[in-house]
Amino acid sequence: MSRFKVAIIGAGPAGYFAAQALNNLADQDRSFDIDMFERLPTPWGLVRSGVAPDHPKIKTVSKVFEKIATGENFRLFANVEIGKDLSVDQLQERYDAVIVATGSSLGKTLGIPGENIRGSLSAASFVPWYNAHPDFADVDVPLDSQTAVVIGGGNVAMDVARILALEPSELDPTDTADHAIDAFKKSGIRKVYIAIRRGAEFAAFTSPELRDLPKLEHTNVIIDENEIAAAIARVGDSAEKDVKSNLDAMLFIAQNQKTEHERTIEFLFSHTPKEIQGSSHVEGVVFSTPTGDKTIKSGLVVTAIGYNALDIPGIPFENGKVVNVDGRVKGNMYVVGWAKRGPSGVIGTNKSDATSVIELLGKDLSAPKNKDDISDLLKGKTVVTQKDWEAINAAEIAAGEPLSKPRRKGLSWNELMAHAEIYHF
Numbered sequence: 001m002s003r004f005k006v007a008i009i010g011a012g013p014a015g016y017f018a019a020q021a022l023n024n025l026a027d028q029d030r031s032f033d034i035d036m037f038e039r040l041p042t043p044w045g046l047v048r049s050g051v052a053p054d055h056p057k058i059k060t061v062s063k064v065f066e067k068i069a070t071g072e073n074f075r076l077f078a079n080v081e082i083g084k085d086l087s088v089d090q091l092q093e094r095y096d097a098v099i100v101a102t103g104s105s106l107g108k109t110l111g112i113p114g115e116n117i118r119g120s121l122s123a124a125s126f127v128p129w130y131n132a133h134p135d136f137a138d139v140d141v142p143l144d145s146q147t148a149v150v151i152g153g154g155n156v157a158m159d160v161a162r163i164l165a166l167e168p169s170e171l172d173p174t175d176t177a178d179h180a181i182d183a184f185k186k187s188g189i190r191k192v193y194i195a196i197r198r199g200a201e202f203a204a205f206t207s208p209e210l211r212d213l214p215k216l217e218h219t220n221v222i223i224d225e226n227e228i229a230a231a232i233a234r235v236g237d238s239a240e241k242d243v244k245s246n247l248d249a250m251l252f253i254a255q256n257q258k259t260e261h262e263r264t265i266e267f268l269f270s271h272t273p274k275e276i277q278g279s280s281h282v283e284g285v286v287f288s289t290p291t292g293d294k295t296i297k298s299g300l301v302v303t304a305i306g307y308n309a310l311d312i313p314g315i316p317f318e319n320g321k322v323v324n325v326d327g328r329v330k331g332n333m334y335v336v337g338w339a340k341r342g343p344s345g346v347i348g349t350n351k352s353d354a355t356s357v358i359e360l361l362g363k364d365l366s367a368p369k370n371k372d373d374i375s376d377l378l379k380g381k382t383v384v385t386q387k388d389w390e391a392i393n394a395a396e397i398a399a400g401e402p403l404s405k406p407r408r409k410g411l412s413w414n415e416l417m418a419h420a421e422i423y424h425f
C-alpha cells in the first residue's frame with residue numbers, strides 16, 4: 001500500500017471537493033493523507049463568506065465538507081498563510097502533491113472615473129462585510145441615500161441587490177453579521193437598481209435565482225416587459241435552454257410586478273457605466289444607454305463584475321488565474337476551482353472540476369516521497385486544527401440558538417480565536 005501525502009491550499013468548496021476526489025481515488029494499492037491549509041481561522045470559503053445569508057439551503061453543502069474533515073486521513077491547518085507562514089516550496093518539498101484551491105477574492109474594477117470615491121465599493125468587499133468575514137468588519141458602507149446602484153448582471157449582483165432591498169428584519173433569523181443587520185435597519189435605501197450592460201438575453205443570472213425573486217415578501221421587483229419581449233424576439237426559437245429559461249423567469253417577473261412595497265429592485269438593461277460622480281462621496285452614476293447618457297442619483301454603488309485570484313508567492317498567476325493546463329501547474333503542483341478556471345459556475349461545479357484534476361494527479365503519482373511531516377515548520381505558530389474549528393463552530397451555533405439563528409458568527413479574528421481550544425505546535 002502506497003500512502004501519498006497531499007497538501008491542499010484553501011479550505012473552500014474547491015479544496016474540499018479535491019479532498020473528496022482524492023478519497024474516491026484511494027483503493028487497496030494507495031491512500032492519501034490530506035493536509036488542508038487555510039489563511040483564515042475558519043474553513044468553508046465562500047460557503048461561509050460568500051453565499052447570501054438569506055439562502056441557507058446552499059450552505060448545507062458544509063455537511064459534506066465536515067464529513068470529509070472528520071476522516072482519519074484529514075488534518076486542518078487553519079490560521080496558516082501559505083506564502084508567509086510556510087512557503088509554497090516547503091509544501092512542494094514535503095508533499096507528494098500540492099493542490100491550489102484559493103479561489104478568486106479580488107473584485108474586478110470598471111476602470112471608469114470616480115471608482116475610488118467613498119460609497120463606491122466592490123462586491124468583493126460588500127459581500128464579506130455582511131457575511132462577517134473577519135478582514136472586512138470595518139468596510140465603510142454608506143447606506144444613508146435613498147438609492148443604490150449595483151453594477152453587473154450575474155448572481156453576485158443579484159445577491160447584493162436583494163440583500164440591500166430586503167426588509168432588514170428578514171435577516172434576523174440568518175447568520176448575517178450583526179454589524180450589517182444593524183446598518184441595514186438604519187439604512188435609507190429603498191430603491192436598488194441592477195444595471196446590466198447588455199440585453200436581457202446576455203444576463204449571467206441563473207434562472208433558479210431569478211425565480212426566487214417574486215417570492216420576496218417585502219420588496220417589489222421591476223423589470224420592463226418591453227425589454228424582455230425585445231430580447232425574446234432577438235433570440236428567436238434558437239435560444240439556448242438556459243437563456244430561454246432566464247428570459248421566461250424575467251418575463252414572469254415583468255408580468256407580475258408588485259408595487260405596494262416600500263422597497264424596490266429594478267433591472268436596467270443596456271446600461272454601460274461611464275462615470276461615478278461625486279467628490280467626498282458618491283452622488284450618482286452616469287451610464288451610456290441606447291438613447292444617450294443617463295445619470296442615476298445614488299449614494300452607493302456596488303460593482304459585481306467578477307473576480308481575480310489573489311497572487312501567492314511561488315505560484316504562477318496570469319490574467320487573474322493560476323497558470324495551468326487542465327489543472328496541472330508545475331512540478332507536483334495542481335490547481336482546482338476558481339483559481340484554475342476563473343470565477344464561474346455554482347458550488348457544485350467545483351466537484352466535477354476537482355474530480356477531473358485529481359484523475360490527472362492520480363496518473364502522475366508514482367511512488368510516495370516519504371518526507372518529514374510539516375509540523376516542525378509550524379513550531380510557535382498558532383494553528384486552528386479541525387478540533388479547534390469544531391469548537392468555534394459549536395460556539396457560534398450555540399450563540400445563535402437563543403436568537404433563532406443558524407449561528408451567530410464571530411466578527412473578528414480575536415473573537416474567533418477565543419472560541420477555539422488552540423493547539424500550539
Ligand code: NAP
Pocket residue numbers: 109110151152153154155156157159196197198202203204205206209272273304305306307343344345346347
Ligand atoms: P458572472 O456570473 O460572471 O457575472 C458578471 C457580470 O458582470 C456579467 O453580467 C458581466 O456582463 C458583468 N460585467 C463584467 N465586466 C463588466 C463591466 N466592465 N461593466 C459592466 N458589467 C460588467 O459573475 P458573478 O456574478 O461574480 O458570479 C460568479 C459565479 O458565482 C457565477 O458563476 C455565479 O453564477 C456564481 N454564483 C452563484 C450563486 C448562486 O447560485 N446562488 C450566487 C452567487 C454567485 P457581460 O456578460 O456583458 O460581460
